[in-house]
Amino acid sequence: MKLHTICPGKALKNKHKKSRLALHMLNQRKANMNVTVNRMSVIAVVLGLPVVFLSGLLQGGPWRVLVVVATALAVAVGIAVAKLLLRHAWFTRRLSCFSTPRTHSWLIGHLGQMRDTEEGLLEVDSLIRTYGHSCCWFLGPFYHMVRVFHPDYTRPLLTASAAITVKDELFYGILRPWLGQSLLLSNGEEWSRRRRLLMPAFHFDILKGYVAVFNTSANTMHSKWMRLLSAGQGDLEMFQHVSLMTLDSLLKCAFSYNSCCQDTSSEYVSAIVELGVLIMERRQRILHHWDWLYWRTAQGKRFQRAADVVHSFTRGVVEQRRTLIHQQRVTESQDATTGDASQKQKRKDFIDIILAQDEEGHGLTDEEVQAETDTFMFAGHDTTASAICWALYNLACHTHFQERCRQEVMELMGDRAEPEIKWTDLSSLPFTTMCIKESLRLHSPVLAVTRQYTQDMDLPGDRTVPQGTICLVSIYGTHHNPTVWSDPLEFDPLRFDPANSRGRSPYAFIPFSSGPRNCIGQRFAMAELQVLVALTLLRFRLSPGVNPDATPDPCATSAPQGIRRLPQVVLRAEGGMWLQLEPLAPPDREGPSA
Template sequence: MQCTEEGLLQVDDLVQRYTHSCSWFLGPFYHLVRLFHPDYVKPLLMAPASITVKDELIYGHLRPWLGQSLLLCNGEEWSRRRRLLTPAFHFDILKNYVTKFNTSTNIMHDKWRHLVAKGTTNVEMFDHVTLMTLDSLLKCAFSYNSNCQWSASEYVSALVELSDLIIDRRQKILHHWDWFYWKTQQGKQFRKALNVVHRYMCDNNDEDGQGLTDEEIQAEANTFMFAGHDTTASAICWTLYNLARHGHYQEQCRQEVMDLMQGRDRHEIEWEDLSNLPFTTMCIRESLRLHSPVQAVTRKYTQDIALPEDRTVPKGAISLVSIYGTHHNPAVWTNPHEFHPLRFDPTNTAGRASHAFIPFSSGPRNCIGQKFALAELRVVVALTLLRFRLTLGVNPQLGSRSGGVRRLPQLVLRAEGGLWLQLERSD
């Protein structure tokens, strides 16, 4: 579904129509409940992991790629995986990644300086930022310098192709059946791209039998690359877009970063700096609300789940938690389509429902990498604003400034025809 920035009528009407809470679809093959309000979302996301199941209708197409990874497994298997992987996202580990975030961002900015010097100032953000987050993630997860920002990469091309093929498969009902799909041209392309991606993954594990097996490591490595680069790239692009649209907020962020860098010989963001960027962080959070990279998550439950107003989600029904609907619900947010970072000023958050803002989901099965993503977001946005001024660019496909951008919800939120910004050096 594509939605214009100005109207977004189809989605917004849906939020309004169901009194800002939920809607029900009772079909012949499955039951679907869609939820748009924090009071209805909370019981589902906070339900124990032991009764929470990832449904095959939405997530099944990812299984050939991601296997029985943390994203897709359930029950005791999920608990074991989560317990083993959580230490990898401890603050002490994340501190070491900040240097790598700086390094990958510097490479991207060198490319931008080169383009500007040649007279190219109108730049499509997703192309550049996605390569940067891939480069950064490969450095952090595998200590692997891919050089993918400068040179064509078979692995990067395969990742992009897999994502596109999954979206294509979801839209073709006959392709939902494996026995049919693997015989099609698209299925054969998927297998070919999958072989490329799997060749790049780590294959070492603990030898005491208590850690992850080789197969489990491969599944988690694939999941980390899939979930860790595209979502973060989307969040960075939309944050830069929102700041390009609102120059006064952009200048306020830039001044905050310049003040932080005062007196330093090297302009790099350090771990300790992340907590000293309060306004920039507010802008990032507001962008995550307005343009959440993941638009919805789905769940199934092995028992009935009680909701407010004596409603019940029946056992086995697919529950679609609309992150978009919750973040744009007029019963929760005043003027929900406006970019207003001060919503996230600590003085303005008192009394807000705990599940009004859920860009990383919530509860036991929330995003394990959210601290990693937020750290990278702050580093990339801060360094970008320190070195460049951003204004809306011209989308060649639409022939207009990017203020008229069309959202393109795929595996993550992208923009139809790309997200084009105009770059001007400020360093």
């Protein structure tokens, strides 16, 4: 057997190697412990700094605390101001391609230069004459706006895809507590969904049935006028009467609701007027755009009370309609069971359509129904009332056009036993329609619409509107632009004669806006305008009246009789619009019975 021997030198070498390895591991543990201790020390120091800092502040007394807090606030405000000034400088540079009217100062900008008065509208006329198509407008360093008032400039803004078009919060945001997230105020896919759901409510087949309602509501108003004239009241304020008439029509057409509001004062109409005044006041006060502050002011509390009145009224209308729809369905189900099919098919109205789609599971929620109802109630009666009043006023001031319209209506009526305008008659009133359109041009109920865009927008003349800029499309300015309309302050219905309209831009006349976000109810409004104007001229001769509580201003040049226009949410007349009415036939013959 062979024996293996171990060399003493090699064993000693292995022993030294193991010792070095153990020493290295020991040193590594010490290093790791030192790192851990150092980290814990740093954490302790960091956590202890606030304690030490606060202890130092408290030892220095309350004044040192106040100084530090004030310094921190000053730094925060300074950073915010710096960001605001940089943003203002960036927008100013990007918008330098647009002419800018003189401002009071860089800080105030054009704040306060455009009042909601007759003088404010005259200032718009001055801007149009000076700049022709557009100008830049700064509301302090906060908001940057481009005003456009020429068809070539309004076209790319109004025809932009709804996917990149946003309703700005500066103007439309203050409507939201009243109108909710409705079609008027929604954006993007939400807007597209609502538009698709509501479009069937304005189909021609639906509108045809509304014409009979317009006749009935007009007859009720005319009967009331006859009674007032018989009592010796010669001058009547149009907005008061016409607003109730359009509300009556709307409630019957959209909700099958008989309110009898023309015979009694309406708290709802009064609340609508007050909301319009408060909205215009709030729009002019930048600090009131801050909700937290506004709702604590006297104006904010008035707004909430008026909005509560409006919401309560529309909520009651919707609930009553829901109950009636349920009862009708029960009756229809019973008739189907018994085989009784003799009941006549009921005309569907606005609320039927939006409620039916809601119940099918792919329509509007209760909150959305409320918002759309509030919006349609306001837009469907207040804007139309404004348009009717101004049409009657313009015809009262131009008797030769008034007489020509009257002859056209009388020829249409012929020997009918009852003077009633039918759906098929509307296309047989060409000159009356021309007068209505000219009134909509001269006195548009809605003076402007505002938009923002999620991308830069190119305008003529190599001008670019940066993303996020507020674009104000001035309907009033476009309709009063002398480069588009000759003698724009004159009432001339012949502008809309087909022979005179050739070659005119379709964006020169935009009383209902245009493009994807145009007014969904414009056919409804035009039909009501035609019926009401035609029947009024058939029964009354109109002339400018006198406001018993005010003296006409001879300096107001907007109309022949010196009436002062009042731009609110819709265009009104300062002190009301007073007309003198003369009956053309005894009530028991051609006119409505009293």
